[in-house]
Amino acid sequence: MKKVLITGGAGFIGSSVVFALLDQGITPVILDDLSKGRAEFVEGKVFYQGDVADVALLDRIFAEHPDIDAAVHCAARIVVPDSVARPLYYYRENVGKTIELLDALQRHGCTRVVFSSSASIYAPTPDARVDESSPVEANSPYARTKLMMEQVLQDWTRGEGAERQRVISLRYFNPIGADPRLRSGLQDLNPSHALGKLIEAHTNGTPFTVTGVDWATRDGSGIRDYVHVRDLAEAHVAALLRFDEVIAEGAEDRYRVINVGTGDGTTVRELIAAFEQAVGATLDVREAGPRPGDVIGCYAAVDTARELLGWQPRRGIAEGVADALAWRAQWAARLDASRFPA
Structure with a gap:
């Protein structure tokens, strides 16, 4: 190839x-x-x-x-x-x-x-x-x-x-996360997915809203992989x-x-806890109903990927959070520099 x-x-x-x-x-x-x-x-x-x-x-x-x-x-x-x-x-x-x-x-x-x-x-x-x-x-x-x-x-x-x-x-x-060498990442500073919203809330000091708290999961929030x-x-x-x-x-x-996927399910509340641990701060967390099109979620069985591709995930949520935070800081600085060149 x-x-x-x-x-x-x-x-x-x-x-x-x-x-x-x-x-x-x-x-x-x-x-x-x-x-x-x-x-x-x-x-x-x-x-x-x-x-x-x-x-x-x-x-x-x-x-x-x-x-x-x-x-x-x-x-x-x-x-x-x-x-x-x-x-x-x-x-x-x-x-x-x-x-x-x-x-x-x-x-x-x-x-x-x-x-x-x-x-x-x-x-x-x-x-x-x-x-x-x-x-x-x-x-x-x-x-x-x-x-x-x-x-x-x-x-x-x-x-x-x-x-x-x-x-x-x-x-x-x-x-x-982002490319571990920070060559690329989320191009939107305010993305719509859960981790993006957590970073936005932490960066701007605004509340984070859990959309959907009555799902049939261990803590009521949606589950993702x-x-x-x-x-x-x-x-x-x-x-x-x-x-x-x-x-x-x-x-x-x-x-x-x-x-x-990773083969493990993580609820939104568990993602919040992992994020707060990573940044060493507590977020203002609110609750709301699900957005249009939201679902309870799921996580993967990854046996097929392991057997056919010889592939398995090597990085966990903590690394994903850390890389996402590092990328956002670098990307925000780069965008500011392009708007306001020296």
Whole structure:
């Protein structure tokens, strides 16, 4: 594996995958429209600014890089409440444009695809633990776009003219942290997920709100599987390097789902306690009802990733919190310097 196309490679997860690829000597060819991603994350790299559904641009990329071995599709709109408010936008951006991308990949003979899927598609289970065979029940337009894209990808591998196409869908749980060398991280200083809101509350001295306190968990708050973004990125590299072992060319079943998490569940209240311990301060914590599209959550069974990819998480919540805090401090200073140059 020498060269990989990565869509959304200037975003939080995509840029983490880019650096993990570079660290393995693999050249990423990055496609990102920079609507959410940051130009700083792709400086000095092979980068094309544009839309994943831009057929002319995709043709140009493959003309200039005919040696692309695989594609990693990370580009997507991901904010759950926003998807509830603007469902058509999410279906168009996430599903419609993916179809155009897949058509281009097939035309150019790109037969290996790693897809960024989501644990948000799982149905609640009695113990919140899910494996790849657990029932699915997407409860927001965002989650439904991920489920639809999985269905599209699976059908694509079975369709006429797609006899060589193979797909590994990595179902992400909840990424936290930043690149450990602080080369990239969350580009938004005020993200909508729980750890981002904790950092915002700590930084600004504002309350942190637990949204949903009556879930059927050990303390009433939602449960999540918080996986360090570097571990998540390394799972992509493992999927690429072992792709032909996971799905051999000519295999009858050319679509495979793999969970990528830690294997442990952490409630929101437990995340708060871990964060307070990390920063040595107590937060002002409030309670509220769940937001539109919120679910109880789940955590991963990761046996498949261990067996097929030889991958397992190596970093815990404490490291994720520490890296996220270090990144935010560095990123905030960098943004201030760009606004107010000396």
